[in-house]
Amino acid sequence: MYEGQPDSVSTVLSHENGTVSTLSQTIVSHVSRYDFHFIGSLGSILLNGRTVTLNGEGPGTEFPVGESLREEIHEFATCCLDSKTPDANGESVRHTVAIVEAARLSAARDEVVMVSELG
Secondary structure, three states: OOOOOOOEEEEEEEOOOOOEEEEEEEOOOOOOOOEEEEEEOOEEEEEEOOEEEEOOEEEEEEOOOHHHHHHHHHHHHHHHHHOOOOOOOOOOOHHHHHHHHHHHHHHHHOOOOOHHHHO
């Protein structure tokens, strides 16, 4: 962690189709893992560590976490060796970076920042 860097960030995103989503990130957790919670009008999915839970009904189903990372590394190596463009290339993640920058500017300005402002 860098001095002056926030240790936790939460962002509320309002999409053109009316959907509202939140993105939260923290580095203060003593447990190193990723949790994803998707809530929709027809149900919810919680990905918590190595477990998937549907609609809050448990116990969750275990799934192998390591395989996806192995596949990403394999794709990256193959693209390097074969001079191919990876699926997640700089152009494809540009919108994601714009969302993160809009969130940073919004916090600094204390006002809503439209992703479209960032080009």
